[in-house]
Each structure stands twice: as structure tokens, then as C-alpha cells.
Amino acid sequence: MRASGTLVDSVRRVALITGCGKALGIGSACARALSAAGFSLVLTDIVPLGLANDLDEDQDSPPGWRGIESLGREIVQQGGQSICLTGDVSIEADATRLVRQTLDHFGRLDVLVNNAGAPHGDDRVDIESLSLEAWERVMSINVRGAFLMSREAVRPMRRQRWGRIINMASAVVRHPMRERAAYIASKSALIGLTEAMALDVADSGITVNAVCPGSVRTARALSSTRRAGFSDIESGLAERARGIPVGRHAEAAEIAATVSFLCSAPAGYLTGQSLFVDGGGLPRPATQPHP
Numbered sequence: 001m002r003a004s005g006t007l008v009d010s011v012r013r014v015a016l017i018t019g020c021g022k023a024l025g026i027g028s029a030c031a032r033a034l035s036a037a038g039f040s041l042v043l044t045d046i047v048p049l050g051l052a053n054d055l056d057e058d059q060d061s062p063p064g065w066r067g068i069e070s071l072g073r074e075i076v077q078q079g080g081q082s083i084c085l086t087g088d089v090s091i092e093a094d095a096t097r098l099v100r101q102t103l104d105h106f107g108r109l110d111v112l113v114n115n116a117g118a119p120h121g122d123d124r125v126d127i128e129s130l131s132l133e134a135w136e137r138v139m140s141i142n143v144r145g146a147f148l149m150s151r152e153a154v155r156p157m158r159r160q161r162w163g164r165i166i167n168m169a170s171a172v173v174r175h176p177m178r179e180r181a182a183y184i185a186s187k188s189a190l191i192g193l194t195e196a197m198a199l200d201v202a203d204s205g206i207t208v209n210a211v212c213p214g215s216v217r218t219a220r221a222l223s224s225t226r227r228a229g230f231s232d233i234e235s236g237l238a239e240r241a242r243g244i245p246v247g248r249h250a251e252a253a254e255i256a257a258t259v260s261f262l263c264s265a266p267a268g269y270l271t272g273q274s275l276f277v278d279g280g281g282l283p284r285p286a287t288q289p290h291p
């Protein structure tokens with residue numbers, strides 16, 4: 001049975017999630033959780049399948065997976081509602097269009113999950129080797145993208161006097177690691193953006209929070225495990241999970257559960273916060289690779 005707590009005068013609330021093309025991703029897990037909670041979904045990614053990390057492999061997705069289109073079909077089959085849109089969050093015109101198409105289709109926008117994240121690649125290097133191009137790529141997706149999407153989303157949310165914005169940051173901001181300068185700077189900026197935006201919209205019924213996952217078992221983590229030199233993924237993940245206090249990676253659904261809570265009516269007094277969903281902390285030593 002689907003939840004009904006998300007009905008507003010018998011209209012379903014609407015959630016837009018960026019970066020949900022990956023089968024194992026945090027974005028698709030958020031879509032499944034919010035659909036189960038009664039939200040209509042706007043499933044977005046830059047391309048339907050999502051951008052690959054440098055060491056993603058075909059086996060990281062179920063056979064026949066077609067990205068947001070498969071996710072949309074799955075949601076509708078389970079009784080939910082969704083539309084699929086493509087767009088680059090770092091491009092102003094795309095951010096404007098994604099929100100406009102949402103309003104054209106559903107007539108409202110209640111939740112924005114800024115989940116899109118720059119894929120792994122040439123940013124994973126020592127500071128001396130970090131190119132300006134790699135730095136700009138990470139910052140433009142992780143920070144500018146969240147800013148552009150949020151600015152567009154706030155307009156209809158203010159009119160409705162209700163909204164939830166969730167920024168997917170990272171627990172790595174609390175436990176910095178080597179060869180992550182652009183990524184950590186971008187996620188730290190995202191937390192700053194969260195705190196500042198939360199104040200701007202606090203009197204409009206809109207909350208803004210950051211979720212900071214630890215190591216989550218997504219394509220990103222599998223790619224990172226391959227990069228760390230493990231050919232057997234399961235033993236690589238187990239090895240890399242030693243040092244996480246709970247002793248394992250998170251499942252994406254465990255991050256999505258926190259997002260779902262933040263989108264619920266009783267969470268309306270919680271704003272400007274960063275929630276660390278990291279199993280008690282990231283692995284030590286600080287040199288250990290992390291997604």
C-alpha cells in the first residue's frame with residue numbers, strides 16, 4: 001500500500017532527483033524510496049544511463065538496464081508516477097528547463113534532491129597534478145549544478161509555501177583523504193551552500209539539508225575498488241570496509257531512507273543541517289581510497 005501523507009488537497013507532492021540513471025546509484029534508491037512514500041517522481045540525468053566513472057563496468061547494472069527509462073518503468077509498474085528528463089545540471093538553461101518541464105507536467109515541485117555528482121576521473125590525483133580543467137569539472141557539477149537547480153526550484157516552492165531541498169554531500173568532508181582536493185572542496189562548498197540557502201528560505205516553509213554518506217555500495221564504489229587494485233570486487237569491498245565502525249559499506253537504500261525522512265512532514269523543523277550517514281565514520285588511515 002502506498003503512503004498518503006504526501007497528499008496536498010488530494011494532489012500528490014512531486015520530487016525531482018538529479019543523477020538517477022545508475023541502477024545501483026543513490027539517486028535511483030532515493031527515487032524508489034520517495035515513490036514508496038507517495039511522491040510523484042521527476043527522474044533526471046545528463047544522459048539516460050548516467051555518466052560512467054572511469055572504471056565502471058557493464059556488470060555493474062542488471063542486463064537490459066536503460067537508466068532513467070528503466071527506473072521510470074519500474075516505478076510505474078509498482079503503482080507510482082514518474083516522468084524522465086535529461087539535462088546537465090551545470091548548464092543554466094538546462095536547470096531552468098528541467099524545473100519548467102516539471103511544472104508543465106505536474107503543476108508543482110515540492111522536493112529537489114541534488115544528487116548528481118561528477119564522475120571519478122582525472123581529479124583523483126595529488127594537488128600538484130590537479131588540472132584546472134578537472135577542478136572546474138568537479139566544481140561545476142557538484143556546486144554550480146546544485147546552486148542552479150536550487151535557485152530554480154525555490155521559486156515554485158516559495159509560491160506553495162512548502163519545499164524540501166536535499167544536497168548530497170559526503171562524509172569525506174569530516175575525514176579528508178589524499179588526492180581528493182577538488183571533490184572535498186566541492187562537497188564542503190555544498191555544505192556551505194546548504195547552510196546559507198536554509199536561512200534564505202527558512203520563513204517560506206522550505207527546509208534545506210545536506211546528507212553526507214560514508215562509503216556506499218554504488219558503481220562509484222565499485223570503480224573506486226577497482227582503482228585500488230582489487231580484481232575480486234567482493235573481497236576488495238570487504239577489505240576496504242575494515243575500519244568502518246559498522247564493518248561494511250552502506251546500501252544506497254540506507255542513504256535514501258534519510259532523504260525520505262527529510263522529505264516527510266514531521267521533518268519540517270530540521271533545516272540547515274548535515275546528516276552523516278556513514279556507519280560511524282570513514283575507514284582509517286586517511287590514505288585509504290574512498291568513493
Ligand SMILES: NC(=O)c1ccc[n+]([C@@H]2O[C@H](COP(=O)([O-])OP(=O)(O)OC[C@H]3O[C@@H](n4cnc5c(N)ncnc54)[C@H](O)[C@@H]3O)[C@@H](O)[C@H]2O)c1
Pocket residue numbers: 018019020021022024025026027044045046047049050051052053087088089090115116117118119141145168169170171212213214215216217218219220221291
Ligand atoms: N557512493 C558513495 O560512496 C558516495 C559517498 C559520498 C557521497 N556520494 C555522493 O552521492 C551522489 C551519488 O553518488 P553515486 O555513488 O550514486 O554516484 P553515481 O556515479 O552512481 O551517480 C552520479 C550521477 O550523477 C550524474 N551526473 C554527473 N554529471 C552530471 C551533470 N552534469 N548533470 C546531471 N547529472 C550528472 C551521473 O550521470 C550519474 O548518474 C554523488 O553526489 C556522490 O558524490 C557518494
